[in-house]
Amino acid sequence: MLDPGFGPPELRDDLSNLIVMVAQTGDEWTSTCDLVTTHILPLLCERAIRFVEVARAGTAAADGIVVLQDSRSPVRLHPDADEHGFYALSAEHRANGVLPTLGGKRTCSVDCTSSLLTTKELVVAADSDLRSSVMHGLIELPRIGKVVAGPGNLPPFLLVDAQTAPVEPALQYLRDLALGDASPSTCKSYSYDLLRWFRLLWLLEVAWDHATEAEVALLVGWMRTAPNPQRQRRRAGAPAPGTVNVRTGKQSLKAGFAPRTINHCLSVIYGLYAYHGSFGRGPVINPVPESAERREKLAHLSPLEPKPVVRRARLRKCPQSYMPCARGNPQLIPAMKLADSSEPGTFRCRAPRLV
Numbered sequence: 001m002l003d004p005g006f007g008p009p010e011l012r013d014d015l016s017n018l019i020v021m022v023a024q025t026g027d028e029w030t031s032t033c034d035l036v037t038t039h040i041l042p043l044l045c046e047r048a049i050r051f052v053e054v055a056r057a058g059t060a061a062a063d064g065i066v067v068l069q070d071s072r073s074p075v076r077l078h079p080d081a082d083e084h085g086f087y088a089l090s091a092e093h094r095a096n097g098v099l100p101t102l103g104g105k106r107t108c109s110v111d112c113t114s115s116l117l118t119t120k121e122l123v124v125a126a127d128s129d130l131r132s133s134v135m136h137g138l139i140e141l142p143r144i145g146k147v148v149a150g151p152g153n154l155p156p157f158l159l160v161d162a163q164t165a166p167v168e169p170a171l172q173y174l175r176d177l178a179l180g181d182a183s184p185s186t187c188k189s190y191s192y193d194l195l196r197w198f199r200l201l202w203l204l205e206v207a208w209d210h211a212t213e214a215e216v217a218l219l220v221g222w223m224r225t226a227p228n229p230q231r232q233r234r235r236a237g238a239p240a241p242g243t244v245n246v247r248t249g250k251q252s253l254k255a256g257f258a259p260r261t262i263n264h265c266l267s268v269i270y271g272l273y274a275y276h277g278s279f280g281r282g283p284v285i286n287p288v289p290e291s292a293e294r295r296e297k298l299a300h301l302s303p304l305e306p307k308p309v310v311r312r313a314r315l316r317k318c319p320q321s322y323m324p325c326a327r328g329n330p331q332l333i334p335a336m337k338l339a340d341s342s343e344p345g346t347f348r349c350r351a352p353r354l355v
Contacts, residue, residue, distance in 0.1 A: 014163075015047050024055040024068065026088025028079035041074045048072045048144045048162050055086035059095075063087070070130050072142035072203070130204070134218050137225030141199040147191040156184040157191045159198065169208050169282075170194045173272045193268040209282045213315075216269065216287045220315045223257040223265065231255045259317030266315060289314040 011018060044051050053068040055078075066086040068078040081088035133139045144162040155174035159167045173194075174187055182190075200219050201208055231241040231253060239245075242254040270288035277286065291313035301307070312318065 015049050019050045019052060020044060021052045021054065022077075024053060024077070024079055024081075024086065025090075026055070026079065026081040026086070027090050028077070033077045033079055037076055041076075045073045045075075045143070048142065053078060055081070055084075056089075058087050059092060067130065067133050067138075069139050070133060070203075071139050072144060073140065075140075131218055134200070134203070135221035135225070137222055137227070140226070141196065141222070142203050143199075144202060145195055145198060147188065147195055153184075154178045155187050157188045159191050159194050161198075161202075167194075167198060169272065169276060170198065173275050176275055189264075190268050190271075193265045194272065196265065197269050197272075209276075211273075211283065211287045213287050213289060216266070216289075217315060219265070219269075220262060220317075223262050224317075225256070227255050228257050260319050262317045263319065291316075 041051070043049075050070070050072050051074040052070050053074075054065045055068055057063040057066045066084075068084055068086065078084040081091065130139075145160060145167070147157055148160055150156050150158045155171070155178040158174060159170040161167055170191070174191060177187055177190060197219060198208065200215065200222070201211060204215065204218075206215055239252060240255075241252060244251050266288050270286060270290065273282050273286045273288065276282040291310060294310040294313065297308045297310055
């Protein structure tokens with residue numbers, strides 16, 4: 001990969017059309033996985049090379065394959081068949097009364113992976129299964145591109161791609177926000193929502209002006225099922241996401257994305273395409289569904305009139321209400337008592353926290 005003469009002439013200079021594919025047989029040595037994670041995967045991430053990891057789904061070829069990951073920023077391998085739900089070669093050997101080969105040439109593994117990797121249907125299955133994996137949150141979005149500070153205040157933040165070049169559609173939209181007197185915090189928040197959207201499009205290899213509601217539905221499905229990286233607890237002994245504080249009775253943020261975060265992301269994407277649509281750019285129909293009933297009833301609504309209750313647009317989530325304090329719960333009252341309180345039997349009742 002690092003050799004200038006590597007690959008056929010069809011291979012692009014930036015290796016963007018290169019696919020590195022690995023077939024897992026299960027029961028791989030831990031030291032082998034550690035070496036790949038330490039030396040190979042960082043090179044793939046640095047050049048944003050597509051890495052596909054597959055395995056057998058069952059005993060027969062008709063059972064198909066399982067796509068363990070399809071990412072341009074892989075961080076680990078998935079060798080455990082029980083944990084990741086694929087059919088290991090050792091399971092077939094034990095079912096047939098054959099002792100698995102754990103050393104030497106391991107010709108059984110070579111035959112299994114070579115026959116699997118030489119079929120053209122494997123690439124087709126990986127591409128078709130990619131959207132299903134995204135919908136169910138089984139893979140991570142490629143960590144390419146980032147949000148950086150702008151050279152000025154128009155806009156204060158902008159989105160750049162893997163080559164650190166500004167993403168022009170997002171740049172124009174963010175500049176329009178800044179011209180509309182949006183705060184820098186708003187521009188920054190919109191930039192990160194657009195980064196998530198463009199990472200999905202880059203993963204699917206779909207141009208921004210060819211996006212449809214299908215891609216928006218994939219993003220919503222991914223945000224509903226994938227873990228939120230901001231919820232990862234790195235401190236030893238930290239409470240798990242979604243647990244209840246025994247002293248206050250309040251629940252911490254869950255491991256996934258909150259419904260309000262999903263709705264905010266949809267609003268940002270809708271605004272992006274509505275802005276470009278006013279100039280005749282982008283798709284004819286906004287890929288983010290809207291509620292015609294809601295827009296009709298809120299079009300000429302007076303601030304003195306009560307806000308009507310209408311149905312949400314498709315793909316929009318029902319926002320969660322405030323988590324009530326557990327003061328009235330007799331099961332939590334003993335745990336909420338403060339040992340250092342001046343009055344025995346008293347406890348704190350802080351303001352409810354939005355979850």
